[in-house]
Amino acid sequence: MHDNREIEQLRPQRNFLNPHIPYHFLHEQEPDAEGILQRVNTIFLTSKECAFKCLMCDLWKNTLTEPTPQGAVLKQIDYALARLPEADVIKLYNSGNFFDQKAVPPEDYPGIIERLQHYGRVIVENHPKLCGEACLQFNEQLNGRLEIAMGLETIHPDVLPRLNKQMTAEDFKRAATFLTAHNIDVRAFILLNPPYLIGKEENIQWTFKAVQFAFESGAGCCSIIPTRAGNGIMELLAEQGHYIPPTLDMLEEVFESSLRLQQGRVFVDIWDIGFLSDCSICFEARKQRMETMNMHQKIYQRIACSCHSNYARKRG
Ligand code: SF4
Numbered sequence: 001m002h003d004n005r006e007i008e009q010l011r012p013q014r015n016f017l018n019p020h021i022p023y024h025f026l027h028e029q030e031p032d033a034e035g036i037l038q039r040v041n042t043i044f045l046t047s048k049e050c051a052f053k054c055l056m057c058d059l060w061k062n063t064l065t066e067p068t069p070q071g072a073v074l075k076q077i078d079y080a081l082a083r084l085p086e087a088d089v090i091k092l093y094n095s096g097n098f099f100d101q102k103a104v105p106p107e108d109y110p111g112i113i114e115r116l117q118h119y120g121r122v123i124v125e126n127h128p129k130l131c132g133e134a135c136l137q138f139n140e141q142l143n144g145r146l147e148i149a150m151g152l153e154t155i156h157p158d159v160l161p162r163l164n165k166q167m168t169a170e171d172f173k174r175a176a177t178f179l180t181a182h183n184i185d186v187r188a189f190i191l192l193n194p195p196y197l198i199g200k201e202e203n204i205q206w207t208f209k210a211v212q213f214a215f216e217s218g219a220g221c222c223s224i225i226p227t228r229a230g231n232g233i234m235e236l237l238a239e240q241g242h243y244i245p246p247t248l249d250m251l252e253e254v255f256e257s258s259l260r261l262q263q264g265r266v267f268v269d270i271w272d273i274g275f276l277s278d279c280s281i282c283f284e285a286r287k288q289r290m291e292t293m294n295m296h297q298k299i300y301q302r303i304a305c306s307c308h309s310n311y312a313r314k315r316g
C-alpha cells in the first residue's frame with residue numbers, strides 16, 4: 001500500500017497559481033435527465049489542495065498549499081462570469097472538495113449563492129465522506145438545484161483500498177442515499193484502468209460494474225475518466241507493471257455498454273484523451289463521435305480504421 005508520504009514524495013512541481021483567478025473556465029453543453037441540452041459554465045476554482053491523496057490523482061497540480069483566503073472564491077467566480085456567456089447550469093469544480101472548509105471558506109457561501117442565483121443547477125464536487133449537514137444547509141439557501149459529483153473510482157474490492165481514497169463503495173452508497181433523500185442530485189466519477197487493475201477485459205468489466213453500482217446507489221449520471229499518468233507515482237506504477245493506460249477502444253466499449261444500460265446519463269471525459277490513441281488517422285473522428293454520444297446519449301456507428309479490431313471484425 002502506498003501512503004500519503006510516498007505519493008507526495010514522487011510528485012513533480014505544482015503550478016504556481018493566483019488565488020484570485022480561477023485556473024480555468026469554459027462553456028460547454030450537456031444534456032439534462034430529459035435529454036434537453038443545457039448550456040453549462042464550468043469554473044475550475046483555484047483552492048486549497050484536497051486533504052485526500054489518491055494514488056491516481058493529479059488535480060493537486062492546480063491547487064494552493066495554504067487554505068483558500070476568504071473572499072478569493074468570490075473574486076474567481078466574478079472573474080469567470082464576466083468572461084463567460086449566459087448558461088443554465090454552473091459547475092464549480094475545485095480540484096477537491098467543495099465542502100472542505102479550508103478549500104471553500106463557509107463565510108463565502110452567501111456570496112457564492114448570491115452569484116449563482118440565476119442558474120437552474122449548481123454542480124460541485126465532494127468526497128463521499130464529506131457529505132453531511134453542510135451540503136444540506138448550502139442546498140437550502142440555493143436557488144437552483146444542487147448536484148454533488150463524487151468520485152466512486154472503482155468498486156473492485158482489492159483495488160479501491162489501494163487507491164488511498166480512504167473510502168469504501170458502501171461509503172459512496174451511503175453518501176448518495178443521504179444526498180438523494182434530501183433532494184440533492186448525485187453524479188459519479190468512475191475510472192477506466194485504475195492502478196492495480198491489469199487486463200483489458202477486466203478493466204472494461206469493472207468500470208461497467210462501477211457504473212451499474214453508481215446508478216443503483218442513486219446517481220443520475222456517471223462520468224467515465226480514463227486514468228492517466230503524470231503525477232509521479234503513476235509513472236512508477238507503470239514501470240512496475242501495476243498500471244496500464246487504457247485504449248480508445250476500451251473507452252468506446254465501456255461507454256457503449258453503459259449507455260445501453262439506460263439507467264441514467266453516461267459521459268466520457270474526452271478532455272486530454274490523446275494518450276489513448278496511437279493512430280493519427282482515426283483519433284479525431286473517434287473523439288468527435290464520443291463527444292456527440294455525450295451530447296445525445298445515443299450510440300453512433302463506430303469509426304472504421306485499419307488500426308483497430310473493429311475494422312478487422314467488420315472486414316472479416
Ligand atoms: S478525493 Fe478527489 S481531489 Fe482528492 S485526492 Fe482523491 S481524486 Fe484527488
Ligand SMILES: [Zn+2]
Nearest residue numbers: 279282305307
Ligand atoms: Zn486508426
